[in-house]
Amino acid sequence: MTAKKTASAVLIRTRAGRAELFWAQRALARAFLGGFHAFFAGSKLPADASFVACAARELFEEAGVLVTRSGTRLIALDEDSALGVLRRRACTGELDFESELGELGLQLDAARFEPVGHWLTPPWLLPTSETAFFVVRLGDDDHGIFDALADHLQVEEFEVGSWIEPAAALAAWQTGQVFMTTPIEHIVRALAEDASSPGRLLPGEQEQAVSQAHIEIVAGLRVLPLHTATLLPATHTNCVIVGQSELVIIDPGSKPGAELDKLWELVDRLVDAGARLKAIVLTHQHPDHVGGVRETATRYAAPVWAHAATALALEGAGIRVSRLLDDGERLVLAGDAGGEHALECLHTPGHAAGHLCFYHERSGCLIAGDLVASTGTIVIDPPEGNMGDYLASLRRAQRVGARMLLPAHGWLVAQPERLLEHFVEHRLAREQLVVAALEQCENPAMLLELVPIVYADVPEYVWPLAARSLLAHLEHLVEQGVAGREGDRFWHCGQ
Numbered sequence: 001m002t003a004k005k006t007a008s009a010v011l012i013r014t015r016a017g018r019a020e021l022f023w024a025q026r027a028l029a030r031a032f033l034g035g036f037h038a039f040f041a042g043s044k045l046p047a048d049a050s051f052v053a054c055a056a057r058e059l060f061e062e063a064g065v066l067v068t069r070s071g072t073r074l075i076a077l078d079e080d081s082a083l084g085v086l087r088r089r090a091c092t093g094e095l096d097f098e099s100e101l102g103e104l105g106l107q108l109d110a111a112r113f114e115p116v117g118h119w120l121t122p123p124w125l126l127p128t129s130e131t132a133f134f135v136v137r138l139g140d141d142d143h144g145i146f147d148a149l150a151d152h153l154q155v156e157e158f159e160v161g162s163w164i165e166p167a168a169a170l171a172a173w174q175t176g177q178v179f180m181t182t183p184i185e186h187i188v189r190a191l192a193e194d195a196s197s198p199g200r201l202l203p204g205e206q207e208q209a210v211s212q213a214h215i216e217i218v219a220g221l222r223v224l225p226l227h228t229a230t231l232l233p234a235t236h237t238n239c240v241i242v243g244q245s246e247l248v249i250i251d252p253g254s255k256p257g258a259e260l261d262k263l264w265e266l267v268d269r270l271v272d273a274g275a276r277l278k279a280i281v282l283t284h285q286h287p288d289h290v291g292g293v294r295e296t297a298t299r300y301a302a303p304v305w306a307h308a309a310t311a312l313a314l315e316g317a318g319i320r321v322s323r324l325l326d327d328g329e330r331l332v333l334a335g336d337a338g339g340e341h342a343l344e345c346l347h348t349p350g351h352a353a354g355h356l357c358f359y360h361e362r363s364g365c366l367i368a369g370d371l372v373a374s375t376g377t378i379v380i381d382p383p384e385g386n387m388g389d390y391l392a393s394l395r396r397a398q399r400v401g402a403r404m405l406l407p408a409h410g411w412l413v414a415q416p417e418r419l420l421e422h423f424v425e426h427r428l429a430r431e432q433l434v435v436a437a438l439e440q441c442e443n444p445a446m447l448l449e450l451v452p453i454v455y456a457d458v459p460e461y462v463w464p465l466a467a468r469s470l471l472a473h474l475e476h477l478v479e480q481g482v483a484g485r486e487g488d489r490f491w492h493c494g495q
């Protein structure tokens with residue numbers, strides 16, 4: 001499979017002898033990397049003759065910065081000129097940018113785009129994408145024009161943007177205020193060390209690098225998706241490594257083998273650099289979350305911590321839980337100069353009786369386990385699963401006010417409150433369909449009679465799983481006095 005091609009432009013200017021870069025926070029509503037800080041970037045179009053042409057077009061579209069041989073200009077989105085029209089067209093559709101500029105008598109200044117390497121996305125992230133990064137240094141004459149750059153960003157793409165000194169940008173990531181992916185962090189760090197030589201910005205010895213398997217989204221919060229036998233369409237469980245001088249591993253879900261080796265390589269490296277693995281911490285006991293727990297605990301002589309109900313469920317699996325965690329408890333890990341890493345435990349039953357979420361206080365990221373998923377769905381399967389508890393847990397997680405949510409399956413999500421609200425509403429809407437189905441039936445109905453009525457909108461192969469969630473809804477309705485039950489039969493309790 002060929003990699004998707006993208007290009008990115010990093011703007012740099014020098015004021016009073018100090019370099020500044022321009023970065024922006026991606027719109028919170030964007031499905032991929034919403035809320036992360038990044039540079040201007042986008043996919044290569046058929047009309048883009050090169051990566052430079054792509055980077056130049058994205059820079060124009062997203063920021064209004066036009067780099068031509070006759071100078072560098074800022075084109076406002078509402079500008080009443082041929083270039084203003086061109087930018088608005090670039091924002092809404094495909095464009096043969098270089099030809100259209102040519103018709104206006106302008107030519108891109110490709111020489112102003114200094115190549116600083118190609119990055120390939122980590123192996124688990126599909127489709128694979130190759131991003132070419134370029135640095136554009138603004139001339140002394142350009143400064144005044146670009147002071148107001150933040151006011152000219154494409155609003156669908158970005159929340160906010162700003163000029164910032166590279167050292168301050170790096171500090172924002174180190175203290176957990178800003179989320180970044182590996183190439184962005186690499187470039188910011190290299191600029192903080194020495195902003196003048198583009199060679200330092202390359203991904204390594206080579207001009208191209210494959211991103212490592214894990215992403216350190218803020219300093220001391222690493223996400224490593226490991227391949228597990230989980231519920232399709234999800235194929236991975238996010239293993240999370242929290243801390244700096246002291247570490248915990250949350251949910252090492254892969255069985256021993258090549259996948260778990262990726263975790264061990266990372267932890268070995270951190271331990272060699274002086275870190276200490278304090279514990280392995282579990283969100284719950286399902287196999288795709290605990291596959292590598294026993295061997296990892298043995299390898300690092302680390303204890304296992306979990307909720308009492310999880311400990312009980314794991315008794316038969318040869319995993320001994322040595323510390324029981326409960327709602328409200330804080331796990332404090334020694335950090336670096338930026339301070340400690342504290343995780344607040346949230347007891348969030350529903351999917352599993354002992355399910356825990358962990359709120360990373362420094363970054364505002366909620367490590368959510370199987371409370372919700374951004375790929376696939378969460379099954380509420382009685383008697384272990386309980387719909388009433390699950391709805392209360394979604395509400396409980398909303399009250400934390402997290403900035404980012406990291407589910408066990410799928411990618412990170414900004415605006416967690418909105419996602420959690422969506423899942424509450426989704427479950428309540430389904431429950432209304434259950435009530436309506438019960439009302440339709442003249443006689444008490446069997447569970448399997450109700451499935452095709454309540455789940456008419458989902459493919460038939462999903463029905464066996466759907467039947468489990470239906471039972472959870474029915475039990476919830478019985479608890480509320482809305483439905484009656486005798487054995488396998490359910491009925492609506494009239495008004």
Ligand SMILES: [Zn+2]
Pocket residue numbers: 284286351370
């Ligand atoms: Zn689970």
